[in-house]
Amino acid sequence: MGSKVFGTDGVRGTVGHPPMTVDFALRLASAAARVLAPEGGTVLIGKDTRLSGYMFEAALEAGFTAAGTNVLLAGPLPTPAVAYLCRRLGADFGVVISASHNPYQDNGIKIFAAGGDKLSDDQEARIEALLDAPVLTRESQALGRARRVDDARTDYQDYCEGLLPRDGLAGVKLVVDCAHGASYKVAPRVLSNLGAEIVPIGCSPNGRNINDGCGSTQPQLLRTTLMGVGADVGIALDGDGDRCILADEHGDLVDGDQILYILARDARLHGELRGPVVGTVMSNLGLEQALAGLSIGFLRSAVGDRYVMSLLKERGGQLGGETSGHIINLARATTGDGLVTALQVLAVMKRTGEPLSALAGGMQRLPQVLVNVRTAQRMDLDREPAVRQALQEVEAGLGGRGRVVLRASGTEPVVRVMVECSDESEARSCAGALAAVVESAAAR
Numbered sequence: 041m042g043s044k045v046f047g048t049d050g051v052r053g054t055v056g057h058p059p060m061t062v063d064f065a066l067r068l069a070s071a072a073a074r075v076l077a078p079e080g081g082t083v084l085i086g087k088d089t090r091l092s093g094y095m096f097e098a099a100l101e102a103g104f105t106a107a108g109t110n111v112l113l114a115g116p117l118p119t120p121a122v123a124y125l126c127r128r129l130g131a132d133f134g135v136v137i138s139a140s141h142n143p144y145q146d147n148g149i150k151i152f153a154a155g156g157d158k159l160s161d162d163q164e165a166r167i168e169a170l171l172d173a174p175v176l177t178r179e180s181q182a183l184g185r186a187r188r189v190d191d192a193r194t195d196y197q198d199y200c201e202g203l204l205p206r207d208g209l210a211g212v213k214l215v216v217d218c219a220h221g222a223s224y225k226v227a228p229r230v231l232s233n234l235g236a237e238i239v240p241i242g243c244s245p246n247g248r249n250i251n252d253g254c255g256s257t258q259p260q261l262l263r264t265t266l267m268g269v270g271a272d273v274g275i276a277l278d279g280d281g282d283r284c285i286l287a288d289e290h291g292d293l294v295d296g297d298q299i300l301y302i303l304a305r306d307a308r309l310h311g312e313l314r315g316p317v318v319g320t321v322m323s324n325l326g327l328e329q330a331l332a333g334l335s336i337g338f339l340r341s342a343v344g345d346r347y348v349m350s351l352l353k354e355r356g357g358q359l360g361g362e363t364s365g366h367i368i369n370l371a372r373a374t375t376g377d378g379l380v381t382a383l384q385v386l387a388v389m390k391r392t393g394e395p396l397s398a399l400a401g402g403m404q405r406l407p408q409v410l411v412n413v414r415t416a417q418r419m420d421l422d423r424e425p426a427v428r429q430a431l432q433e434v435e436a437g438l439g440g441r442g443r444v445v446l447r448a449s450g451t452e453p454v455v456r457v458m459v460e461c462s463d464e465s466e467a468r469s470c471a472g473a474l475a476a477v478v479e480s481a482a483a484r
Contacts, residue, residue: 045171046164048344052139052148055092060147062099064171069103071170072133072151075163080184081132082110084125084192086117088138088222088280091247092147096137100149105184106177114192116245118222118281120377121196123156127374128195138222138280141257144248156374158346193226200230203372203383208390210235213271215287217262219255220245221279227379231275234383239269251278256285256365256378263291273386273396276365277378282345283365284378286385288396296365297327299385301403303369304336304359306388312371318351318360320344321445325460330403343447345376406442407464411457411475415482418453421446430477434459434470442467446474455482 045051045059051068053060077083083104087093097113104111112131114122119136126134132154139146151167153159159167214236218224224243231238241261242254254261256276266274266287274287286294294302300317307313316337319327323340331338339355341347348360349368361367366376373380389396421427427446435444442461449456455478459471 045168046159048346049140050136050148050150052142052146054145055147060092060096062095065096065099065149066103066175067171067173068149068167069100070107070175071167071173072135073104073107073109074170074176075166076133076151076153077109080108080110080182082112082130084112084114084122084129084131084134084189086114086119086122086125086134086136086192086222088136089116089220089224089245089247089250090137090139090144090147090279092144093137096147096149100135100137101186103175105186106175108178108182108184110184111186112189112192113186114189116222116225117193117196118226118277118377118379119150120282120373120375120380121193121222121226123152123375124196124199124373125192126152126154126156128199129189129192136280140280141219141251141255141278141283143252144250152375158349158375197226197230197233200226200379200383201233203380204234204387204390207235209386212273212386212390213237213239213269215239215241215262215266215269215271215274217242217254217256217259217265217274217276218281219251219277219279220249221251221255221277221281223277223281223379227275227277227281230379230383239265239271241265255279256283259285259287259293263287263293267291273389275378275382277382278365281378282376284367284381285365286382286396288400290397292397294396294400296361296363296367297324297405298400298403299365299367299381300359300361301327301330302385302388302399303367303381304331305334305402306391307359308334308336313359314371315352315355315357318348318355318357320348320362321447322363322458324363324405324408325443326403326405349375406460406462407467408458408460409464409467409471411471413455413457413475413478413482415453415455419448419455419478419482421448421455424478424481427478427481430474434474437470438466442470444470444474446478
C-alpha cells in the first residue's frame with residue numbers, strides 16, 4: 041500500500057473506502073497471521089454492532105483460516121473483553137472490528153498481541169510490510185478452523201462481577217447508556233447481577249444507530265434520563281466499551297480527569313497506588329493541581345491511549361487516562377475498560393458512603409477553551425514564526441496561571457488551540473487571539 045495504515049488505535053476509516061474494504065481486511069488478516077502466528081495458532085475475533093461488522097468478520101475469518109490460523113468468533117463484545125479473553129483463552133492474538141465512538145458509516149480493525157497487550161511498533165511495522173504480498177493460502181491439511189465461542193461473554197461478565205463483592209451494588213440506582221454498541225448485553229447484566237437497580241438506555245442496536253445521540257460522546261440523554269428517574273449515578277459507554285463518562289446524582293458530568301482523581305486518591309489512601317498518574321497534554325490543569333495536593337506524581341503523554349500506556353510502563357505507573365474517559369488501570373486490565381472503570385468508581389462510593397458529586401468535588405476543573413482551526417493541509421507549526429511568537433506572548437501573558445496547548449491533529453487537517461486558566465473570559469480571549477494567528481498563517 042506504500043503508506044502507514046495503523047493509527048494510534050488500529051486501522052479506521054469510512055466503510056467502502058481505503059483502507060476499510062473487504063480486500064484490505066483479507067490482506068491484513070493474512071499479514072497479521074504471518075507475523076503473530078507463523079506456525080498456525082489461534083486468533084480471537086470480537087466486534088461491535090455496526091452493520092459492516094458482518095462482512096469484515098467474514099473477510100478476516102477467510103484470511104486467517106487460509107493462512108492456517110484457527111479462529112474463535114466471539115460476536116459482539118467490548119474491546120477490553122477481547123483483550124481479557126485473549127489471556128484467558130490463550131489466543132496468540134486478538135482482533136476487534138470497531139470504530140469506537142465514530143458513527144456507523146465508519147469501521148476499524150484493532151489488533152491485540154498475545155496476553156491482550158497492544159501491538160508493539162515493530163509488530164505493526166512487520167504487518168504493514170506484508171500488506172502488499174499475495175494473500176497466503178496453505179495446503180488443505182494446514183488450513184485453520186473457525187468456531188463460535190458462545191460462552192466468551194459470560195466469561196468476561198464473571199470477571200467484571202468478581203471485582204465487587206456479591207450484591208456489592210445493592211441499593212444503588214443506575215442509568216447505563218451503552219451507545220447501542222458492543223456493551224449492550226454485558227454492562228446491564230453485570231450491574232444487575234451485582235444488585236443494582238438499572239435503567240438501560242442505548243441498548244437496542246440495529247446496525248446503524250451506534251453512538252447516535254447517545255453514549256459517552258453525547259451524554260445528554262443520560263443526564264435527562266438520570267434526572268427523570270432519580271438515579272444515583274449515570275454511566276455512559278462508547279461504541280466499543282473502552283470509554284466511560286459518568287453523571288452524578290445532580291446530572292452533572294464527571295469526565296475522565298475527575299475519574300482519574302477519584303481512583304488515584306482512593307488507591308493512595310489504601311496504599312495501592314504504584315508510580316505516577318499519567319494523563320495527556322489535554323488533561324485539565326485542575327487534575328494536576330489536585331494530585332499535587334495529595335503528593336501524587338503526574339506526567340503528561342501525547343494524546344492517545346497507546347502513549348498513556350507507554351509512559352505508564354516506562355515509569356512504573358498503573359493508573360492513567362484521557363479526559364474522554366479512556367482510563368487504564370494496569371492493576372485491573374491490560375487496556376482501557378469502560379465498565380471496569382465504572383465499577384471501580386462505584387466501589388469507592390459504596391466503601392466511603394459518599395455520593396459521586398462529593399468524590400469528584402475534590403478536583404476543581406479549570407475553565408478550558410478549545411478552538412479547532414481547519415486548514416487546507418496539515419501545518420508544520422514549527423515552521424510558522426508568527427505562530428510561535430503569538431504562542432510565546434500568550435504564555436507570557438498567562439504568567440504561570442494557566443496553560444496553552446497548540447498541536448496539529450494527527451488524523452485531519454486541523455490545528456487544535458487549547459487554553460486553560462482560572463478566568464474563563466481570559467482563556468477565551470487568549471484562545472481566540474492565538475487561533476486567529478494560526479488561521480492567518482494557514483491562509484498564506
